[in-house]
Amino acid sequence: MTGTPPSSGRKPAAFRLDDTKVRMTDDDTRTPSAGEALITQMSGEDEEPRLPRAASTPKTRFRFGKWLLVGLSGLVSLAIGLAVDSLIRDLFTRTDWLGWLGLALAGLxxxxxxxxxAREIAGLMRLTRIDHLRxxxxxxxxxxxxKAASSGLRDLLALYLDRPETAHGRKQLAGHMREVIDGTDLVKLAERDLLAPLDLEARRIVMNSAKRVSLVTAVSPRALIDLLAVLFENLRTIRRLSTLYGARPGMLGFLRLARHVVGHLAVTGGMAAGDSLASQVLGHGLAARLSTxxxxxxxxxxxxxxxxxxAIAVCRPAPFVATRGPTISEFMGELISSTEKPEKPASRPGESDQAAGKQRRDPEA
Known part of the structure; x- marks a missing residue:
């Protein structure tokens, strides 16, 4: 930012930036009038020209795919309704009690x-509530x-109000909220007193799931079995973590949660974690001590x-402030220790007898 130099014949003057006489302009050739100061934006010589944002923004079009889904779902609903109506009419034609039974089953x-x-809607609303709370x-x-921390922590306490295992943590946090404490410290106290037991259980869930996947992959003879086992275990882990942290999603909510987990992996570079994990594993010397x-x-x-x-980062209703959260290195050490087994060298026949005889001859050995 630079001010326009005074023209010839004008005396130097000082202006405040919030003065009404100060004008912003993009035209560096404009001459200020008497009693006026112009400020022009000077663009850098090395700055490359950029296209407007609209050039890379997709245009809004008619979404014929949604129309197709709405039309097909409407036709399927009408077909099911007509089939049920025809069935109930046929039942009434046969005998009245069959018709009433069919009508009662249709109502059920x-x-x-x-x-x-209603459950799906409640699950989606609960996931949205957790996202906003975090x-x-x-x-x-x-x-x-x-003030904002106290308001958010009151909603956090309400989220776990029906969880008896969080009673002690809720009592401790409620006591802290009655004191004069900074917002950051309040969130840290909530993480220590209320969420720490849940975080510990979440780590156990992830660790046990990783061990099961590691074992199944190591012993299964088919790649298809590996794929199905890994898919089932990952979906099971996501559902257990969401239930642990209070999300309890339905089918649609679970699909939305799984999409958020995949999105979180993409943002944090998890989709390319295979290369880094492989290098870390090779760095620990597993290639020399383990089979393929x-x-x-x-x-x-x-x-x-x-x-x-x-999944923990997506399902947890509060951010990690006091701690950095779980890391892959924490699970790596336990996985490696559970996989590696020290192998004793096989002794040749007669070596054990010779060692025993030597020990008898030399008691100090």
Missing amino acids: AALGVLGLA DRLQLAADTDDS RLGEGVINGLLTARIGIA
Whole structure:
């Protein structure tokens, strides 16, 4: 930013930036009038020209795919409704009690559909609530806002109100909230008193899942079995972690949660974690001490642990402030120690008898 130099015949003058006489302009050839100061934006000579944002923004088009889905789902619903209506009419034609039974079963099925829809909506709302709560607590910790932190922690206490295993932590946190404490420290206390037991259990869930994947991958004879086992174990881990932290999603909520986990992996570089994990494993010398199948099992177990770490970050209703959260190196050490088994050299026949005789002859040996 630079001010326009005074023209010839004008006396130098001082201006405040918030003065009404100060004008912003992009035209560096404009001459200021009497009693006016112009400020022009000087562009750097090395700055390359950029295209407007609209050049790379996709244009909004008609989404015919959604129209197709809506139309097909409507036709399927009408077909099911007409089929049920025809069935109930046929039952009434045969005998009245069969017709009433069919009508009662149709009503029971309708209630079940409404219940499933309500549960899915509640699960989606719960996931949205957790996402907003985590963002609020993160903002309160970053800005050290005690009021915002107290508001977010009250919602956190309400989230775990029906969880008896969190009673002690909720009592401790409620006592801290009655004191005069900074916002960042309040979030740290909530992480220590309320969420620490849940974090410990989450680490155990991820560790056990990584061990199972490592074992199945090491002993299974088919790649298809490996794929199915890893997929099942990862989905099971995500569901258990979401239930642990209070999300309890339905089917649609679970799909949304899985999508968030994949998105978190993509953002944090987890999709390319295979190369780094392989290099770390080779750095520990596993290639020289383990067979190929055991090495693949360890790597798959570490990848499963990576997905579990991402699931913890997505499902946890509060950010990691006091601690950095679980890391892949924590799981690596235990996986390697559980996979590696020290091998004793096989003794040749007669060596044990010779050693025993030598020990009898030399008691100090």
